[in-house]
Amino acid sequence: MTVEREYWKKAQEGFSVENYPDVNDDEVEFPEKGYITYAVCSRECGNAEFIVDGSTQICDRCGRTMFRTAVAEYRFVRHIPAEELLNPS
Numbered sequence: 001m002t003v004e005r006e007y008w009k010k011a012q013e014g015f016s017v018e019n020y021p022d023v024n025d026d027e028v029e030f031p032e033k034g035y036i037t038y039a040v041c042s043r044e045c046g047n048a049e050f051i052v053d054g055s056t057q058i059c060d061r062c063g064r065t066m067f068r069t070a071v072a073e074y075r076f077v078r079h080i081p082a083e084e085l086l087n088p089s
């Protein structure tokens with residue numbers, strides 16, 4: 001099996017849910033700002049997507065490395081649950 005085929009086989013398999021660590025959503029600290037990049041794949045593939053700068057550039061469609069183009073800075077805001085929006089204190 002080629003390396004590429006082995007990669008996609010593993011990517012599709014994932015792990016069973018008990019193999020992932022428990023994460024308390026309230027303890028996750030997000031950065032206040034970050035960079036989002038518009039990445040494009042080859043003309044042959046045609047895929048394009050926004051990726052968080054610093055994360056993988058591997059194309060979800062063909063498995064090759066995507067090319068980064070424009071970059072924009074984003075500021076993150078905390079997710080506000082719907083009940084807080086409807087009933088502000």
Ligand SMILES: [Zn+2]
Nearest residue numbers: 041045059062
């Ligand atoms: Zn691709």
